[in-house]
Amino acid sequence: MNAADPVPLTATTTYRLGLLGALAGARFTERIGSLRLKPKDVALLGLLQSDGPTAQLTVARRLGVAPSLVVTVADRLEVLGAVRRLRDQSDRRRQQLVLTDTGQELLTRCAAIARELDEELTAGLDPAARQALDAALGTLTTGPGLPS
Amino acid sequence: MNAADPVPLTATTTYRLGLLGALAGARFTERIGSLRLKPKDVALLGLLQSDGPTAQLTVARRLGVAPSLVVTVADRLEVLGAVRRLRDQSDRRRQQLVLTDTGQELLTRCAAIARELDEELTAGLDPAARQALDAALGTLTTGPGLPS
DNA sequence: TATTGTTATACTCTATAACTATA
DNA sequence: TATAGTTATAGAGTATAACAATA
Numbered sequence: 001m002n003a004a005d006p007v008p009l010t011a012t013t014t015y016r017l018g019l020l021g022a023l024a025g026a027r028f029t030e031r032i033g034s035l036r037l038k039p040k041d042v043a044l045l046g047l048l049q050s051d052g053p054t055a056q057l058t059v060a061r062r063l064g065v066a067p068s069l070v071v072t073v074a075d076r077l078e079v080l081g082a083v084r085r086l087r088d089q090s091d092r093r094r095q096q097l098v099l100t101d102t103g104q105e106l107l108t109r110c111a112a113i114a115r116e117l118d119e120e121l122t123a124g125l126d127p128a129a130r131q132a133l134d135a136a137l138g139t140l141t142t143g144p145g146l147p148s
Numbered sequence: 149m150n151a152a153d154p155v156p157l158t159a160t161t162t163y164r165l166g167l168l169g170a171l172a173g174a175r176f177t178e179r180i181g182s183l184r185l186k187p188k189d190v191a192l193l194g195l196l197q198s199d200g201p202t203a204q205l206t207v208a209r210r211l212g213v214a215p216s217l218v219v220t221v222a223d224r225l226e227v228l229g230a231v232r233r234l235r236d237q238s239d240r241r242r243q244q245l246v247l248t249d250t251g252q253e254l255l256t257r258c259a260a261i262a263r264e265l266d267e268e269l270t271a272g273l274d275p276a277a278r279q280a281l282d283a284a285l286g287t288l289t290t291g292p293g294l295p296s
Numbered sequence: 297t298a299t300t301g302t303t304a305t306a307c308t309c310t311a312t313a314a315c316t317a318t319a
Numbered sequence: 320t321a322t323a324g325t326t327a328t329a330g331a332g333t334a335t336a337a338c339a340a341t342a
Contacts, residue, residue, distance in 0.1 A: 021166050024169070140168055218301090
């Protein structure tokens with residue numbers, strides 16, 4: 001691999017991450033459908049689990065989505081009983097989104113689905129390669145500059 | 149990591165691939181905009197480069213998209229001068245999509261953009277980790293069962 | 297009749313802008 | 320006036336269905 005033989009598009013990390021990310025996302029989306037969840041629902045539930053009760057506008061900023069979308073997602077999750085809206089008493093404009101036990105359970109099931117998918121996606125890798133992939137992806141996602 | 153401490157959602161390969169894939173895709177999309185290209189355009193150009201002239205319906209099947217979308221993308225690329233439509237003489241219903249020199253050049257520029265992005269995305273990895281990531285992603289994308 | 301490409305239409309996701317209520 | 324949430328509307332991307340030309 002020298003200057004006269006540059007890496008072709010399909011061999012770049014960018015291209016491959018995009019391809020595999022789309023594949024993983026599509027399969028995950030399909031399977032969480034059985035729980036009546038969509039990807040943004042899972043993102044919101046995950047945020048509440050890690051951050052605790054959070055105002056809607058804060059959620060919008062943390063997930064990098066429009067405030068109006070948070071309304072839609074929270075509505076859906078409220079119908080499922082996965083979150084509750086709690087009116088903030090000191091500032092009654094604000095609503096804290098709170099994860100319920102049902103929401104916790106759904107999140108647990110989503111994690112199980114993702115772990116199943118991991119097995120399928122990385123079936124072609126030997127244990128060392130799989131571990132190296134995990135480590136690299138972990139470094140990149142735990143690092144700086146990442147939305148949602 | 150044992151049975152009582154399962155991998156949480158955000159630590160799964162599925163979740164991380166989805167997150168990084170979306171990030172890489174968004175940045176790539178933004179930058180190819182200066183070439184007046186969209187992601188599907190690049191996918192079509194890339195297919196023509198690797199497979200040579202291809203009928204539209206075949207393109208649709210290979211990319212895993214609806215035939216009507218191939219019409220839209222091919223229209224856009226024809227306006228840019230990146231592909232030509234050649235009517236098949238032995239079966240005049242068919243049109244072969246052919247990559248032009250302009251299309252080749254655009255593809256070359258897309259590859260350069262992707263390589264730049266690779267540098268930025270993997271800046272947090274040491275050389276060994278970067279190489280391990282490349283190898284793993286290469287194995288997974290070169291393997292079986294992948295659309296587009 | 298079946299197939300290729302096209303057009304017409306509709307659906308999903310998400311954003312922007314206008315609005316309500318509280319501050 | 321400014322802010323939190325909501326509602327109304329619009330745009331991008333893509334699919335499905337109806338259609339035209341050719342086989």
